[in-house]
Structure formats: structure tokens, C-alpha cells
Amino acid sequence: MVLEDGTHFSGWTFAGDGDVAGEVVFTTSMVGYQETLTDPSYRGQIVLFTYPLIGNYGVIPDDAESRKVQAAAVLVRQYTEYPSNWASELSLGDLLEAHGTLGVEGIDTRALTRHLRDKGAMRGIISTTETNVEVLSEKAKSHPSMEGLDLASSSAQLTEPTLLPALGEERCRVVALDYGVKGSIYRELRSRGATVLAVPGSTGAEEILSYRPDGIFLSNGPGDPAALEKAAATVEDVMGEAPVFGICLGHQLLGLALGCITYKMPFGHHGANHPVRNLETGKIEITSQNHGFAVVGEKLPEGVELTHQNLYDGTVEGLKSSSLRAWSVQYHPESSPGPHDSGYLFDDFVEVASGARAL
Known part of the structure; x- marks a missing residue:
């Protein structure tokens, strides 16, 4: 080697x-x-x-x-x-x-x-x-460098929309954009009463909104988020129309859509033992992580809040825009593998999406 x-x-x-x-x-x-x-x-x-x-x-x-x-x-x-x-x-x-x-x-x-x-x-x-x-x-x-490389477009496991029924009573309907999603993420959403319509990450804003979702989920995936200009533009177009929640690559794309900048990390975060501080509660979560890129935390755009921060190196682990009902985390709350400290994030998303449905 x-x-x-x-x-x-x-x-x-x-x-x-x-x-x-x-x-x-x-x-x-x-x-x-x-x-x-x-x-x-x-x-x-x-x-x-x-x-x-x-x-x-x-x-x-x-x-x-x-x-x-x-x-x-x-x-x-x-x-x-x-x-x-x-x-x-x-x-x-x-x-x-x-x-x-x-x-x-x-x-x-x-x-x-x-x-x-x-x-x-x-x-x-x-x-x-x-x-x-x-x-x-x-x-x-x-060999091609990971920086500037679009791997998400070829990593989506779907070629057409796929309906995944809620496990139990349906509370809301969520459109999930697949950039290379982990199966356990869908299980977490469905187990909380979300019926998930999984669509390819290349799906446009008009089609996404035509499904009248109660919430929109942005999945994890590989490669450089900055190479996904079209995907970031789509996220920007759907924000404000329904609650949006992103994980990992989805977090980075949400950041780009909000006007943030992403960068290549020296060696990234990979493992199931990374401490993250929830800045809203003050609690520390032990998290599962897998990413080589991150959102620049200095001088966030107006209306964008830092919600979670990595305690190893201070990098951005969570963002929120209250006015647009959009938020995201860099780490993996589905805990597969890893600790279960952050499962509340799925609870929060399904709760907000269910509330949007009631309106």
C-alpha cells in the first residue's frame, strides 16, 4: 500500500x-x-x-x-x-x-x-x-482528488421515486432526497410515523413540491458538496415551502443553500465517539461521524445560527434558520454504528413535519 x-x-x-x-x-x-x-x-x-x-x-x-x-x-x-x-x-x-x-x-x-x-x-x-x-x-x-469530486450523483440508490410506508400510524409525509443515503436513516423516520417518499438527489424543486410534503429530508452522501451546485440550488428553492432537515452531506448542502461556504478538512471525522456540544441545551452528545468536508463557521450569513459544535476541533456540527424552518447536523443521529445520544433529532423533525401537516 x-x-x-x-x-x-x-x-x-x-x-x-x-x-x-x-x-x-x-x-x-x-x-x-x-x-x-x-x-x-x-x-x-x-x-x-x-x-x-x-x-x-x-x-x-x-x-x-x-x-x-x-x-x-x-x-x-x-x-x-x-x-x-x-x-x-x-x-x-x-x-x-x-x-x-x-x-x-x-x-x-x-x-x-x-x-x-x-x-x-x-x-x-x-x-x-x-x-x-x-x-x-x-x-x-x-488518481482524482476528493476535492471537487461529485460522487453523490452516482451514489443515489434510486432511479425513480419509491414510497416507504410509516411503521405504524402515519403522522406525516416526507420527501427524502437520496444523495447516497444509509438505510437506517429511513428506518428511524418511518419508526416515528413518517411515510417517506424517497427520490433521487437530482430531483428538481418543482417535482419535490408537487408531492406536497409535510417535510423535506436531505440525506448523507459522498464527495465534495461544492461540486453539487444544482443540488444546492434545489435546496435553496424548496426552503421555506416545508420544514427541511439535513444530515452530513445534506447538512453541507443546506449550508451552501443558506449562503455558507464548505471546505476540505485535513483528515475528516470518521468514527463513533466524537463529542459534540448542543449549543441550545448545553448538553454534550457522543456522536457517530463520517465526513471529510465541513461548513466554514466564521461569519455565518445573517439569519443562520450555529447550533452544534465539535469539541475536538471546534468545527460546525449543526446549523439552523428559524425563519425558513430549516436545520441540519453534520454527524449521524441514526447511530448505525454508534451511540444513541442524538435520536431526538428525528423526533424533532417528525414533530415539526406533523405540525406543518396540521396547518
């Missing part, structure tokens, strides 16, 4: 073969590797797990966040070939093989993590055929 700066590590494959390039990022989650690898937000990235033992509880199909492995490749210190879990139906290696994804173990994950922490996330390449470090380093450099 060779990074674009020439730093290289050796290991051995436990799934797949060939050459794979992508942005190398590390995640600090101790569990939830299946949810992580099937999260569309990891598309185009080589995922490095800092926890040293991966694969020990196998794979449970119902826990997948999408229909396939989204990560470009997987790097671990030690892989467990024979998992121990009554609910497991196959091993992590079997899952990666089924989706043609490269898995490598034996990497010095601590050294690689420290390097990425100090130097920032960078492009890398894994090869099971080429051993010349200089050749691989040049290939890594030629």
Missing part, C-alpha cells in the same frame, strides 16, 4: 486482488465495520480501521446500510477468518469477495493512522501485482 507522498506499508490480502486506488481515511469505531463499509458516504475511499481486530463477529445481512460494499478497499491490523456470533451468516472476507472489494491485513495501522493524522488524508493505492513503490506512488498521485 503506497500513499501519494511515497509512504508505503506491506500486508497480505484476505479478500480480492488487483490494484485499487482511493482516498485513505481512518475510522476510530471499535465495532460496526459492516455498517461502515456499506455506508455510501465511504464511496471512493480506502477505509483504515484503527481498532486492531476486525471481523470477529462476522456479517449480519440485515445490518447493511446499502445493497453493496461502498468502500474502495479495507485495511486492518488483524482479520478474524472464523467469526463467532450466532446471528452471523458469513465472514467479512466472504462479504468483500462477493462485492469484489480488496481487503488487506497485517498493515501497521497505528503508524499509518498517525501519518494521516499529521499529514492529512491523501490518495493511496493498493496493489497485489506491482511492487515498485515509485510506480505506485505516481499512480496514486494521478
Whole structure:
């Protein structure tokens, strides 16, 4: 495995073969590797797990966040070939093989993590055929940078609107824009009484509003939000017509629609243990995160409030526009994987959407 700066590590494959390039990022989650690898937000990235033992509880199909492995490749210190879990139906290696994804173990994950922490996330390449470090380093450099890259347009899992009924009594109807959504987000909305009409992220404002939604949801997804000018313009056009709630990429697009600016972070936030302060309540939430871009927090546009802030580095974790009934968070309140501290955000959205329906 060779990074674009020439730093290289050796290991051995436990799934797949060939050459794979992508942005190398590390995640600090101790569990939830299946949810992580099937999260569309990891598309185009080589995922490095800092926890040293991966694969020990196998794979449970119902826990997948999408229909396939989204990560470009997987790097671990030690892989467990024979998992121990009554609910497991196959091993992590079997899952990666089924989706043609490269898995490598034996990497010095601590050294690689420290390097990425100090130097920032960078492009890398894994090869099971080429051993010349200089050749691989040049290939890594030629791989497209994540900055300026539109991955969300090709990550949406829908080609046409799909109706997902509420689980129980219907309280409201929500149009959800899919930029690469995690399946557990829909489950959280539906379990609270929201019937979800999931539509592709490319859907225009006129069509969205023609469904007369009680609320509009903006999903997570991969890539650079600044590359999605049309999507941001659509969000700007629908704001004020119905309550709008965004998560992760949806948060960034809402920020752009409100006049904010986004930027590429040094190595992003990836893991299930990031502390965030809710500035409205003063409480601290332990959150699940997966993003490499953020909204600039200095000099927010008039009428836009900062609602949540990361306690590691002070970055923006939540925004709100009261006049437009629009708000968002950078982290993942669906907690899959991760803590359940932030589930109230789904309660709030469904409550506001239900109130809008009553009007």
C-alpha cells in the first residue's frame, strides 16, 4: 500500500486482488465495520480501521446500510477468518469477495493512522501485482482528488421515486432526497410515523413540491458538496415551502443553500465517539461521524445560527434558520454504528413535519 507522498506499508490480502486506488481515511469505531463499509458516504475511499481486530463477529445481512460494499478497499491490523456470533451468516472476507472489494491485513495501522493524522488524508493505492513503490506512488498521485469530486450523483440508490410506508400510524409525509443515503436513516423516520417518499438527489424543486410534503429530508452522501451546485440550488428553492432537515452531506448542502461556504478538512471525522456540544441545551452528545468536508463557521450569513459544535476541533456540527424552518447536523443521529445520544433529532423533525401537516 503506497500513499501519494511515497509512504508505503506491506500486508497480505484476505479478500480480492488487483490494484485499487482511493482516498485513505481512518475510522476510530471499535465495532460496526459492516455498517461502515456499506455506508455510501465511504464511496471512493480506502477505509483504515484503527481498532486492531476486525471481523470477529462476522456479517449480519440485515445490518447493511446499502445493497453493496461502498468502500474502495479495507485495511486492518488483524482479520478474524472464523467469526463467532450466532446471528452471523458469513465472514467479512466472504462479504468483500462477493462485492469484489480488496481487503488487506497485517498493515501497521497505528503508524499509518498517525501519518494521516499529521499529514492529512491523501490518495493511496493498493496493489497485489506491482511492487515498485515509485510506480505506485505516481499512480496514486494521478488518481482524482476528493476535492471537487461529485460522487453523490452516482451514489443515489434510486432511479425513480419509491414510497416507504410509516411503521405504524402515519403522522406525516416526507420527501427524502437520496444523495447516497444509509438505510437506517429511513428506518428511524418511518419508526416515528413518517411515510417517506424517497427520490433521487437530482430531483428538481418543482417535482419535490408537487408531492406536497409535510417535510423535506436531505440525506448523507459522498464527495465534495461544492461540486453539487444544482443540488444546492434545489435546496435553496424548496426552503421555506416545508420544514427541511439535513444530515452530513445534506447538512453541507443546506449550508451552501443558506449562503455558507464548505471546505476540505485535513483528515475528516470518521468514527463513533466524537463529542459534540448542543449549543441550545448545553448538553454534550457522543456522536457517530463520517465526513471529510465541513461548513466554514466564521461569519455565518445573517439569519443562520450555529447550533452544534465539535469539541475536538471546534468545527460546525449543526446549523439552523428559524425563519425558513430549516436545520441540519453534520454527524449521524441514526447511530448505525454508534451511540444513541442524538435520536431526538428525528423526533424533532417528525414533530415539526406533523405540525406543518396540521396547518
